[in-house]
Amino acid sequence: MTEIPSPIDQLLAGNKRYVEGKTTSSNKPGHRHELSEAHAPLAAILCCSDARVVPEIVFDQPLGSLFTCSVAGNIPTTEMIESLEYAVSFLNVPLLVVMGHSSCGAVTEALLSEYPSGLFSQIALPPDPNLQEAIIYNTKESLKTIxxxxxxILDSIESGDLTVTSGVQDIASGKFTVLDCYQVHDQGK
Ligand SMILES: [Zn+2]
Structure with missing residues (x-):
């Protein structure tokens, strides 16, 4: 019997196809009719609004597969967390992903500003980081804040219904690299 890959393995397999230029995802008219009745996304994703970070493309997934919450700097604002909670509690998504990316303009702005204001003041920065370190730190901290x-969300992890992970997409190569993963009986690695 063929084992069904886990949601994170499905995303990573899709990302591999994207990196290699072998994407297979399509959006057929018949599928749209099915989606008009209901949808059961594979994952909920908190990602940056950056136009180079489009989860459906980066993970090679069709319409209806990803519940995507986009905000500059992938910051876990109250609205973003409540949207992710909706996906977990009403759509029963089995996976939550916080997705940072290379060359993030929002993290760059927070790094360069002596006193970042508004949304960018919520970007988490370690002491004296370079941009790549800051992007990784902010992505991991976003997940911890959630x-x-x-x-x-914590209850859903503890009951074994949800896996949460963070990772960073390298825009040039397209590759998504997992940073942290939390699931039942495995609090971090
Ligand atoms: Zn960004």
Whole structure:
């Protein structure tokens, strides 16, 4: 019997196809009719609004597969966390991904500003980082903030219904690299 790959393995397999220029995803008219009735996304994703970061393309997934929440700097604002909670509690997504990316303009702005204001003041920065370090740090901290602020998401992990992960997409190569992964009986690695 063929084992069904886990949601994260499905995303990573799609990302491999994208990197290699062998994408297979398509959006047929018949599929749209099915989606008009209901959808059961494979994952909920918090990502940056950057036009070079489009999860459906980067993970080679069709319409209806990814519940995507986009905000500059992939910052876990209250609205973003509540949207992710909707995906977990009403759509029963089995996977939540925080997705940072290389060359992030929002993280660059926060790094260069002595006193970042508004949304960018919420970007998490370590002491004296370079841009790549700051992008990785902000992505990992975004996931930790979601876990700190959402008992609902934490409960879903502990009940074994949800896996959460963070990772960074390298725009030039297209490759998505996992940073952290939390699931039941495996609190971080
Ligand atoms: Zn960005």
């Amino acid at each position: 876990l700190d602020r959402s008992p609902l």
